[in-house]
Amino acid sequence: MAENREINIHVPVLARVEGEGALDIAIRDGHIADLKLRIYEPPRLFEKFLEGRDYNEVPDMVARICGICPVAYQMSAVHALEGIFGAQPGSWVRAMRRVLYCGEWMESHSLHIHLLAAPDFLGYDNAIAMARDYPDEVRRGLRLQGLGNAIIRLFGGRSVHPVGVRVGGFYRAPDQQDVSALLEKLRCALPDAEALVAWTASLNLPRDDQTFTSVALRHTDEYPMNEGRIVSSAGLDIPVAEYQHHFREFQVPHSTALHSLLHDQPYLVGPLARLNLNLDKLPEQVTRAVQATGIAFPSSNMFHSIVARAIEVYYALSEAVRLLEGYEYPFAPYVPVVPRAGVGYGCTEAPRGILWHRYETDEQGLITSARIVPPTSQNQARIEEDLRRSLDAFGLASSDEELRRRAETVIRNYDPCISCATHFLKLAVSRP
């Protein structure tokens, strides 16, 4: 076909992603001459809004960065602030924060699998159209999403911008009877989540192995959520506080979200990276479901991200059941904290990957400086690298429509949350 045709693919509004992005690809003489994931979502400058705010206001403020993963922002923030104040919230708070995070993983991953990603692999434009032919699968997915939301509501009253998290723990502990009622529903959904893993693995996923570096948290005795060291598949193993010595953020003209590199190379964060680096931390029943897929994890095929997401839905559901089975109403749902001046770091596993926060406070606990690195901005360089390679492998001689579809599918593997990514433009520019 036209080896030397000139192709310009322009997708002005990327559909089925969170937030506003666009894609421009220029192909000249059978090569990709230019490729840009353009992120034009307006920056909202949260790091600046946090300055001068009391530490108690931070969980409510940072939740507003993302409607899809507010819990992640609250978790990274409270861990960073408790680090400054030397607060030790104890085992009850630790376990319940994990349950809350399980809820967000289930909600976010189920939404992505069913409403955003799966239509690509089954040939539909959207989930509503897909539901006409796959009603049971879509309904199962929406139920799992709903259960994730129910967990968040149990601890926070509502699933978007929940109100229950405070520095030191929770404002309120759930009643035993509410826990028991939800636990019963969660238990009943375990077969659904297991079936979801098998279903995603049965989708007609392209084979496209690539070399990339996975980055995730790693904890000595559990699948990572709130705690751990930052590790990579290339041997990095550092405490959270050393992040900025190894990772570099920089601005590119075509994106309102900063790009990020590890030792000057793109890297992957998110479910596939997390699973690749923490397979040995999955409980037995989840490991069996992973093995039953026939996919050899760790995987270097980005299209396995949807399977990794389903595996994490199953894991999160099992983990929530396990932790809530031992639920006891606590003496107090939080420990009191005494503010002091200092610097603190928090890094937790948001549904889309590591979310790193750094705060400075004064002696009254007012925030004097904040820095937030969300997962999607970290993935941008990797997405562009992946697009160049996978479109080449797909065949640049394909029709414009085929190329556009493939490019969009590749981008959705990363579940980019653009609203999250763009709120952090560094402001250290030419301050007089």
Place this chain on the structure above:
Amino acid sequence: MSGKPKVAVHKFSSCDGCQLAFLNLGEDLLRVAERVDFVHFAEAGPVEPHAKVDIAFVEGSISTPDEVARIQQVRANSRFVVTLGACATAGGVQALRNLADGGKWIAAVYAQPEYIHSLATVTSIASHIKVDLELWGCPVSSRQVLGALRALLFGVVPVEEQDKVCMECKRNQTVCVMVAKGIPCMGPVTRTGCGALCPAFGRDCYACYGPAENPNTLGIARRLEGLGLAPDDIARRFLFINNAAPAFHEAGLRAKGEAHGGKP
């Protein structure tokens, strides 16, 4: 496809959380899709931003020159425009940048104007176009959004709650956190619709649903002062999620001692 009413969901500067009022509906989402035709809803798939629609739901505030033009298009193409949540209705938390002192901070932001196209201020949808219905809340709830949708489909004016959160606490028989525990709560001046969640969690309402009808901001500011809050502390409570809503904006500046002189 059919005679179903056409609906669009447009996103401006926001966190995407209010659109979740649809996407978090679970199986009800499929039921809604049987009654209306989502012709533009980028996050859910359909992209047809210039389609003529019966109802346009708008999430987010106006913060870029492109958005100024885009919202005019939305108005021209829609029979009803409904704002979804604090950003669209009152500018949202990002309107805090309007308060940045002396423009110094803004200048720092625009040091690379060739990359970033942002307006100096963040504004609500109604500052640009006529809005037919405003839904408050950060975030709006599915109940609110479906209630509004259903009322519009029946051709009646939707009822929006304007009561104070306090009224809802009384109806729920929630113990008042301010009276019982001396916790500084914004419930007395905040519009309900959330279900009075925060007091039910034993904490202070932080006014995410915006000003209630006829809010006594002077009274609550005095009460907060009586509870020992410093002027800055009081100001921050008004200047938070709904900082650009006129009643809160003015009360916040007054608490800071900048009343009347300040402008949004």
